[in-house]
Amino acid sequence: MNNILDCSFAEFQSSIQELGESPFRADQIWQWIWQKRCADFSEMTNISKGLREKLGSIYSLHRPVVQVVKKSRDGTIKFLLRLEDGELIETVLIPEKDHYTQCISSQVGCALGCSFCSTAQMGLKRNMSSGEILGQVLVGLNYLDREKSSLPLRNIVYMGMGEPLLNWPRVRQSLEVLRDPRGLNFSYRRVTLSTVGIPGKLEEFAATGLASLAVSLHAPDQELRSRIMPKASALVSVDQLIDILTSLPLRPRQRITVEYVLIGGVNDEIKQARELNRLLSHLKAKINLIALNPAPEIDYLRPDQERILAFERYLWDKGQTVHLRKGKGCDIEAACGQLRKHSRKNEAGGQEPF
């Protein structure tokens, strides 16, 4: 049975028409699913019992089940979620000054093997469906409602497990539902897709205008990038990547976010800050620096605070816009893949779906 969360609106609308219902019913049901976040067709009180029963015979309505919730001292909340087939994925709610940002996963594991990433060690298990991707957002929203949070969920970032552009058709569909006013109704400014840069898919994604773009660069030259991100850098060289990014159509005030994880003794020298500044000199970009969140399974260290600040200062002095992100949730294994790594598939338990 198809999970209704996996349908695009167009597919669902034509299925409603095949049932002899007016298109207006599709809008109503879509709002029940995404805005009222109902967990069962029986909750759709303004839909006839007959239609609810028909829907229940055609579709399931399955959301990821919360297996573990961990709350950090800094307010970061991490969820380990169990999918219908027992696979485990992660999503994180990150508190900001006046809102939460949710980091969501797009694949179970990842094929790209970046050397500083815990998810990489799982390899790729499978792509996530659009409904599984969006199910994380439903879990996040329901959790905040249940906790009566004073901070709303405002931003979504595709920066969790997996490379979103290697699961592009399903990620695209999830972005469409996120954006749809009948769906989850997030504007493109509130949604960011983070990618290592997959040629072809990058241009396709940018042409949709469905979300802002962040690129995981992490090294200013091909030699270093191929050492720490061997598979990603084999797909596109640093220079080719910058050429593609420079050619993308951007909105008037839009800038591409360039992500740079600072790894102690690897990519955190001023020499590399200088190369990074040169590389980005013609790109409408802002730089997100984040110090590595160390983990036992990763051979790298977080740089000293002094080095982090010196790197940031150099780039500011050269006129770059730099945001030094605070590493959050270090006490709850909040970096991508860390919590999943220490849990097992099909582990018994799990809580009620939020």
Ligand code: SF4
């Ligand atoms: S950093 Fe991102 S692309 Fe690289 S292995 Fe981890 S999840 Fe995959």
